[in-house]
Structure formats: structure tokens, C-alpha cells
Amino acid sequence: MCGISALLLADSSQAAVSELLESLGLLQHRGQDAAGIVTCGHKGRLFQCKGNGMVRDVFTPQRLMALAGNMGVAHVRYPTAGTPADSEAQPFYVNSPYGIAMAHNGNLTNDSELRHFLDYDAHRHINTDSDSELLLNIFANNLQKTGKFRINEQDIFSAAAGLYGECRGAYAVAAMLAGFGIIGFRDPHGIRPLVFGRRKSSTGAGYDYMFASESVVLDALDFTDIEDVQPGEVVIVSKTAVTRRRLVVEERITPCIFEYVYFARPDSTIDGIPVYNARLDMGVKLASKVRQALGDSIDIDVVIPVPDTSRAAALQLSHELGLPYREGFNKNRYVGRTFIMPGQEMRRKNVRRKLNAMPTEFKGLNVLLVDDSIVRGTTSQEIIQMARDVGARKVYFASAAPAIRFPNVYGIDMPSIDELVAAGRSDDDVAGAIGADMVFFQDLDDLIASCRAFNPRIAAFDTSVFDGKYVTGDVTAEYLHKLEMRRSDAAKQKKPGDGEVIGLHNYK
Numbered sequence: 001m002c003g004i005s006a007l008l009l010a011d012s013s014q015a016a017v018s019e020l021l022e023s024l025g026l027l028q029h030r031g032q033d034a035a036g037i038v039t040c041g042h043k044g045r046l047f048q049c050k051g052n053g054m055v056r057d058v059f060t061p062q063r064l065m066a067l068a069g070n071m072g073v074a075h076v077r078y079p080t081a082g083t084p085a086d087s088e089a090q091p092f093y094v095n096s097p098y099g100i101a102m103a104h105n106g107n108l109t110n111d112s113e114l115r116h117f118l119d120y121d122a123h124r125h126i127n128t129d130s131d132s133e134l135l136l137n138i139f140a141n142n143l144q145k146t147g148k149f150r151i152n153e154q155d156i157f158s159a160a161a162g163l164y165g166e167c168r169g170a171y172a173v174a175a176m177l178a179g180f181g182i183i184g185f186r187d188p189h190g191i192r193p194l195v196f197g198r199r200k201s202s203t204g205a206g207y208d209y210m211f212a213s214e215s216v217v218l219d220a221l222d223f224t225d226i227e228d229v230q231p232g233e234v235v236i237v238s239k240t241a242v243t244r245r246r247l248v249v250e251e252r253i254t255p256c257i258f259e260y261v262y263f264a265r266p267d268s269t270i271d272g273i274p275v276y277n278a279r280l281d282m283g284v285k286l287a288s289k290v291r292q293a294l295g296d297s298i299d300i301d302v303v304i305p306v307p308d309t310s311r312a313a314a315l316q317l318s319h320e321l322g323l324p325y326r327e328g329f330n331k332n333r334y335v336g337r338t339f340i341m342p343g344q345e346m347r348r349k350n351v352r353r354k355l356n357a358m359p360t361e362f363k364g365l366n367v368l369l370v371d372d373s374i375v376r377g378t379t380s381q382e383i384i385q386m387a388r389d390v391g392a393r394k395v396y397f398a399s400a401a402p403a404i405r406f407p408n409v410y411g412i413d414m415p416s417i418d419e420l421v422a423a424g425r426s427d428d429d430v431a432g433a434i435g436a437d438m439v440f441f442q443d444l445d446d447l448i449a450s451c452r453a454f455n456p457r458i459a460a461f462d463t464s465v466f467d468g469k470y471v472t473g474d475v476t477a478e479y480l481h482k483l484e485m486r487r488s489d490a491a492k493q494k495k496p497g498d499g500e501v502i503g504l505h506n507y508k
């Protein structure tokens with residue numbers, strides 16, 4: 001689940017880089033593997049810094065100074081396609097036509113077909129295994145068709161319409177055309193989020209405009225008039241105007257429900273739904289599930305969240321059940337999110353490095369641990385053991401999301417059904433596998449209701465990891481098999497080619 005942003009400052013003498021950097025800091029929770037910024041300065045020259053690592057590692061003061069210009073595009077990466085190579089850090093760039101830099105959040109489901117088309121028909125060289133490089137080249141190929149010396153907004157809409165016709169899957173995009181402006185668009189189902197907003201220029205030069213994956217970025221940087229880019233909509237911010245057009249209107253738009261469960265920051269609002277409030281409501285509904293299962297014999301002494309994401313749901317659940325809420329696990333704030341780390345061994349070790357159980361909160365007690373989700377079971381397994389090690393008597397485990405039993409193909413790296421602890425298991429079997437006395441999973445209808453409560457206009461969500469229904473309609477068993485072969489933990493152990501691909505990155 002990558003994070004993307006793009007900024008155009010009205011005053012051409014100002015530099016966009018410091019706020020782009022800040023935007024990446026605010027989106028770090030969406031991708032910890034690579035980061036990058038491309039800016040556009042005088043004479044339409046593009047400047048780039050990107051590479052593997054956290055935001056704080058990739059950008060040194062010296063590298064940042066070199067990123068000149070009043071507009072730019074930025075990215076933090078959590079790979080879901082291709083390899084972890086530096087060369088797949090984003091934004092991607094192509095020189096023709098016009099000079100385009102692009103940052104992509106999501107995952108294309110027809111990447112093999114697009115790769116073939118770009119090679120055999122469009123004759124465009126693709127230098128990495130990244131699906132995002134394909135997306136950029138599809139856009140470039142469509143823009144090329146205009147055949148013009150200088151383009152206008154209509155040409156960009158035509159290129160995007162071509163892309164909508166050719167690309168399947170999930171894509172929220174922030175792009176920049178050298179010397180022209182910035183562009184944001186979302187796939188027709190609106191699976192991945194994208195917002196934009198404006199702000200009066202500090203020098204009175206007009207309005208600054210920004211796109212970002214999450215509204216928290218725009219809030220923090222004092223932007224106002226924050227709106228979602230609509231599914232299937234293209235928003236173009238040039239030096240002189242903002243032009244938007246909804247090119248595809250799907251019958252049902254289906255934002256990814258896992259954004260509300262886990263990915264997004266609680267202080268963001270996505271498609272009109274405040275994430276924190278949706279999580280509180282998940283806690284209310286999960287409480288009634290626990291009550292239903294245990295009836296009058298609730299023998300729980302204390303409710304304890306698994307930091308960080310589950311806190312809102314756990315708090316509200318404890319309130320509903322009239323049980324004390326205690327912070328039993330202390331979190332090391334310097335260890336990142338474990339679920340989005342590559343490789344099971346790394347994830348497992350980091351749960352232990354990150355969370356430490358405080359014996360006073362567990363000794364001799366029946367505890368209810370609450371997490372937002374159980375995916376591979378890495379966190380729950382470790383944490384339940386930790387609770388027992390410090391003297392917990394019974395350990396119940398509640399998940400604010402239903403059991404995850406199907407792979408994700410839209411930008412969450414859950415490619416393999418075999419890695420999902422709940423796949424093919426009953427709830428009792430899951431409890432056995434993670435070492436809990438009992439598990440409680442949210443019902444899917446309740447999860448959907450928790451989100452819809454804040455925006456009933458959204459009739460449905462992408463809930464594929466819970467029900468195996470893929471909203472783009474093109475996900476076959478063969479595709480899922482190929483994905484698993486390419487991206488399971490076992491497949492990732494095989495190293496990519498050792499050779500350095502052509503230097504489109506400059507981190508080292």
C-alpha cells in the first residue's frame with residue numbers, strides 16, 4: 001500500500017521539495033521499503049532522488065538541496081509487484097513524450113498483457129519488473145498518440161481515457177508533466193484513495209495545489225477545500241488552471257475496506273469516511289460479537305489492544321462491555337509496521353522487538369487482546385505467547401476485521417493463500433493455530449456497516465480478502481496461481497538478478 005503525493009506551488013520562485021518530503025513522512029505508514037521525489041525546475045528540468053529505505057534514510061540535506069523547482073511528485077513504496085530492487089523505487093520517469101514522472105499506489109492485474117503490448121506493439125522498452133513502470137508507459141504511449149509539439153488538458157484526458165481502457169486492477173496516481181503541471185487520477189472502482197486540496201500561496205501568488213493518498217497530509221500542510229478525486233476521475237492542475245473530468249463512471253464504486261481496518265492513518269478521511277470513527281464503530285460491533293459468543297459468562301478481566309492500529313476499536317469495545325482498558329504492551333516507537341515488512345522471519349523478529357508485555361497487566365488475569373486484523377497470524381501468535389509468558393490465565397483474541405481467507409491483488413502484498421492463517425481453518429482452528437483460548441472475528445456485514453455509517457452513498461467496498469470476490473471481474477484462478485508463484489515468501493527468497501539496471505535511480 002504505497003503512499004503518493006504531488007505539489008504545485010503558485011509562486012515559481014518557491015521550492016516544493018520540503019513539503020513533498022513532509023508529505024512522505026506523513027505517509028510513511030503506507031510504505032517502508034523505498035522512497036523518492038522528482039521535482040521540476042527552471043526550463044522544465046527534472047530532478048530526482050529515490051532509493052530503497054525509509055524516508056529518513058533516502059533523503060539527506062545535500063540530496064534535498066538538489067531537488068529544485070516549484071512542483072514535484074513523491075512516493076513511498078510497499079512492493080506488491082516486481083522486485084525490491086532500488087531501480088523499482090518510484091516515481092518512475094520517461095522522457096518521451098514531454099517528460100513524465102509518475103507515482104502509483106495499487107496493483108495492476110493485467111500486467112503480463114500490458115508488458116506484451118508495450119513490447120510487441122508500442123515498442124517501448126520496459127527496464128524493470130514493476131507494474132508501475134508499465135502504467136507510466138501506457139500513459140506515455142497514449143499521450144504520444146496526440147502527436148503534438150505542445151499538449152493541452154484535452155490531450156491529457158484522451159491519454160487517460162486510453163489508459164482506463166487498457167489497465168485493469170487498482171491504481172491511484174500522482175503524475176507530473178515537465179513544465180506543464182501535476183495530474184491525479186483514480187481507477188474506475190476507486191479501490192485506492194487519493195485526495196486533493198488547495199491553499200493560498202504564502203506570497204500571494206495565487207493558489208498552491210496538492211494531491212495525496214491521505215487527507216492527513218493536506219491537513220498538516222494547511223491545505224483546505226479537501227476533496228476526494230472521484231473514482232474514474234482525472235484532475236489536472238496546470239500553471240494556470242484546474243480542470244477535472246470523470247472519464248469512467250462505474251455502476252458500483254468499491255474502495256478497499258482494508259484502508260479503514262489497517263492501512264490508513266486514523267486521522268485521515270477517505271471517501272467521506274473518517275477512519276478513526278469507523279474504527280470506533282468496529283469496536284462497538286465487535287463487542288456485541290464477543291457478548292453473543294460468551295453470553296452471560298463473560299469472564300474477561302481486562303481488554304488490551306495490540307498497538308498501534310487496534311487502539312480505537314479496543315477502546316470502544318471495552319467501553320461497550322464495561323470492562324477496563326489497559327495498555328499491556330509497550331511499543332518501541334522506533335520500529336516500523338511489521339505486517340508490511342518483507343519476509344516472515346523479519347516480521348516475526350520485529351513483533352518481539354516492537355512490543356513488550358508488562359507483567360503487572362497480565363498476571364493471573366483473563367485478558368481479551370484486540371487487534372484490527374489477523375493476517376498471517378505472526379503478531380497474534382507472538383503476542384499471545386508473550387501474554388502467557390508474563391502470567392496471563394486465559395487469553396481471548398478479538399479481530400476488528402473478519403477472518404482473512406483470500407489473497408489480495410489490489411495493492412496489499414498478500415499473494416499467497418497458504419500464508420493466511422485463517423485460510424481453510426474454522427475459527428476454533430485459528431484459535432488453536434495462534435494459541436488463543438478463543439477467537440472472535442467481526443462479521444463482514446458489521447465491518448461494512450461500520451464504514452457505511454459515515455457515508456451511505458458508498459454502497460459497496462472491495463472486500464476480496466474476506467469473501468474472495470474481486471471487484472474488477474478479471475481475477476482468475478490462473479492469475480492467482482501466477483501471483484503466488486511470483487510473490488509468495490518462498491518465491492521472494494530467490495534473489496533478483498545481481499546486475500545493476502541502468503541508472504534511473506541515484507540513491508547510492
Ligand SMILES: O=P(O)(O)OC[C@H]1O[C@H](OP(=O)(O)OP(=O)(O)O)[C@H](O)[C@@H]1O
Pocket residue numbers: 262306307308309310336337338339340371372373374375376377378379380
Ligand atoms: O497477522 P499478521 O500477519 O501479524 O498481520 C496483522 C497485524 O499486522 C498489523 O500490525 P503492524 O505491526 O503492521 O502495524 P500497527 O503498528 O499499525 O498495528 C496489524 O495491525 C496487525 O497487528
Ligand SMILES: NC(=O)CC[C@H](N)C(=O)O
Pocket residue numbers: 001002003077078079080081082088104105106107108130131132411412
Ligand atoms: N503497494 C503499492 O501500491 C505498490 C505499487 C506498485 N505495485 C509497486 O509494487 O511498486
Ligand SMILES: [Mg+2]
Pocket residue numbers: 306307308309310371372379
Ligand atoms: Mg498491528
